[in-house]
Amino acid sequence: MRRAAGLTDGPKGYPVRPTCGFACQPMVLLCAAVLLTAACGPASVGERKAEEKKAAPPGVEYFHVDAATAGTVTGAITFAGAKPARQAISMEADEGCQKAHAGKPAYDEAVATGKNGALANAFVYIQAGLEGKKFEPNTQAVVLDQRGCMFVPHIIGLRPGQTLDLKNGDSVAHNVHPLPVNNREWNQEQTPQAPGVEHRFARPEIMIPVKCNIHAWMHSYIGVVDHPYFAVTGPDGTFQWKNVPPGDYTVAVWHEKFGKQEQQVHVAASASAAVNFTYR
Ligand SMILES: [Cu+2]
Structure with a gap:
């Protein structure tokens, strides 16, 4: 099971603040305002939380889930048909890409099934039911790597404004070219082993196709969701969201080949609700 990107907030998820010096100068005013009597050094979790709350846009109040009544949503995504054969990718067009696989075939990741059709x-993701609730942003970067002339991972979820850290671990050039309809389009070329480049999407969008202009077989999809309740299924096809406010929700699942499904789910106070999807 792969946990929702938005649920990994925690002490490990916060960026390490540089100590005072040149790199810290943009932080000086913020530090002075927030920590009048403290030096601009590593901050405690409590201090960082306080800063994040202060960083909320004027007039915006973040919604905080009441742990005493929060519930859990679990589910599994299954493909009930005959297990589709994996599609081999020809990388003959680029010798560097072929070498990266050392003579072994690469396979398209569009339909990846595990045991029992997982x-x-x-x-x-929760498609409806959270309207009016503004959740604290996720400050942890999500990495989109280019490795073996494939985007890794194939499917990504993140929040509006969350950092997408583009990397190129290959010995050939790539570019990351998202094709959004509700966000600004950009096209980021990356030379071999280039340092990471950060991008963000401002608005929610399900799903943003991503291509590499150099290698026609390279593609991925990015989901941008304005709350923490989303997940990309791993080989076991399952997902789990903890800390869900009680309520009635529409849960949706999107798959690049099998399309979209929706279900209603009721989450009672402190209870666990299950919602499973089957593609045929
Ligand atoms: Cu490429």
């Missing part, structure tokens, strides 16, 4: 690379 469907990986499905994007599950």
Whole structure:
């Protein structure tokens, strides 16, 4: 099971603040305002939380889930048909890409099934029921790597404004070219082993196709969701969201080949609700 990107907030998820010096100068005013009597050094979790709350846009109040009544949503995504054969990718067009696989074939990741039809690379999210609730942003970067002339991972979920850290671990050039309809389009070329480049999407969007202009077989999809309740299924096809406010929700699942499904789910106070999807 792969946990929702938005649920990994925690002490490890916060960026390490540089100590005072040149790199810290943009932080000086913030530090002065927040920590009048403290030096601009590593901050405690409590201090960082306080800063994040202060960083909320004017007039915006973040919604905080009441742990005493929060519930859990679990589910599994299954493909009930005959297990589809994996599609081999020809990388003959680029010798460097071929070398990266050392003579072994690379396979398209669009339909990846595990045991008993478990469907990986499905994007599950709460589509409706959280309107009016503004959640604290996720400050942890999500990495989109280019490795073996494939995008890794194939499916990504993140929040509006969350950092997408683009990397190129290959010995050939790539570019990351998202094709959004509700966000600004950009096209980021990356030379071999280039340092990471950060990008962000400002608005929610399900799903943003991503291509590499150099290698026609390279593609991935990015889901941008304005709350923490989303997940990309791993090989076991399951997902789990903890800390869900009680309520009635529409849960949706998107898959690049099998399309979209929706279900209603009721989450009672402090209870666990299950919602499973089957593609045929
Ligand atoms: Cu490429």
